[in-house]
Amino acid sequence: MKKIVLGIALGVVAVALMVCAGVGIAMAKSTMKKLDSMQDLCQSMENGVGDLQDKNKELIAYVDEVKAEAEKGDEAEFVTIAGQYEIRDTSAISDAYKSGNTDGLTANEKETLKLAEKVLNEVTKPEMSNYEKELAIFTWIKKNVKHDEGALLAVVDPNVNTYTPYGVLMGKQAVCVGYATTFKLFMNMIGLDCMVMHNTDLYHSWDLVKLDDGEWYLCDLYMDGCGTTPTYNNFNCNSTQFLSGHDWDQDLYPVANGIKYNYANMNAKESTIEQMLAKIKAQMKVKKTNAAYYRLPAGTDAKYISQLASGIQERMNGRIGEGNFETNLTVDENGRYILGALFNYYEYEEPSETQLDADLEKLLNDTFGEVKSDYDHYEEDYCG
């Protein structure tokens, strides 16, 4: 009996052991499976992390690119000119104009918007093209805002603001930064991209505006014409035209290569060389600031044109003084040269004559001839 019980007990134990072994094996298998799946999971996590790292690198590269563009933009636009005129961002004002929501604007910005809106309503109509609006705004600013001559004094009045749109639209005086930022504000308000550019030594600024043809054009309100008389010789120019009188870091800004809305191209008159020279003589007789553009015959040699422009310039410098005449050259869409001739007569002064004793004057005149200005001499000999 005892043996039977023992045997049964042993059997039960054996079964139990087998069951345990089976369970153990099953558990081991299950654990192995779990380990495998955990391994798979780890692998996929590793892969995922790898993907994330790659994505992270892409994101870092993108952020660096955006940051570099922003810094370039800051370096390109938002600088201080002449050590005192800070170029400020006006996009909040133009955005508010376009959206109709002025909640985020400061009191000063709201006032600026009011002043700018008044001008836009006065000089532009909805049916105008963007070019027509641009020209109307340029003309209004030029005619209504004069140079801040006090800006060149050794001590500048700190209470006079001529470098922000608010100061310019209130006081109707501007330094270059005032003209450029005000023009930019208006361009942004009518939906055009516009940047304020500056020269390499940070002493002058002007505008670069993108028109409907997708091309950039250069405008310098401060330097255009004379005082409050526009001649548009600094309106919608290309880089070649501007490089004769401006310098800038060309890596910072898009190239201005536009032809369609280039002012010289839009306003040039067909002319032979001889006809152009006769007309420039006639311009000189006008004796007030004026500009004209001459489209020369196809095939005119580049070297010949360049020498022609230089020759005219030298003779005008001698006749009416340096700084009172300038030329610029550009090319139309067909490769024909356009020569622009600008007269700034306001700076010309008749030379004063020494008051002499009558006998002495007679002696000098008998010896050397009467005193004549170069201008008079030129008129008699060349203008008829």
Place this chain on the structure above:
Amino acid sequence: MRLNEYTKKALVLITAASMCIGSFTACGSDKGSSDKKDNKSSESSDSNKSAEDDKSYKPAKEIVEAMASSVNTLPELKYVEYADESAQDTFESLCDIDYSLVKDFCIAYSIDTESPAEEILVIRLSSEEEAKENVSMLDERIDRRKKMFMNYKPEFIPIINKAKTDYDGSYLYLIISADSEVISRAFDNSVE
């Protein structure tokens, strides 16, 4: 734990010694504050001495006036001097000399927009050494004025090219005028 008599006595002695050391420290502090009072009185005598020193110098405005009147080619001038309310702001807009070094200054500048370049600036610093060290800041001002006029009114560059800077003792000057040489001699005579 109950302290034995020996331990109690030791603690009392230690406490008493600590209090004595503390009282000596307080005396040291009192002595320090009296030193400060002494310093204040010596500072006061220093500023009195410096005010007396200042009186021995000719005011910068007098020198500038003498320089301006030495020629009759200058346009209408405006004067800003050290005592004016806006003096520091004006000075700091002119040059990068540390204003805390300035003992006196005066500028006479053209207010004629048809002839905007002319100016006469005289500055007095503490010593000849400081004047010598800082005169290059005035040369930098001339460079800035030149760049300004080259961009906007290049016809005035010949005047800027005749600009002069120099120092004599603790005074330094800048002159922008077609007659800078004559005006500089007036400075020399004035500070002799």
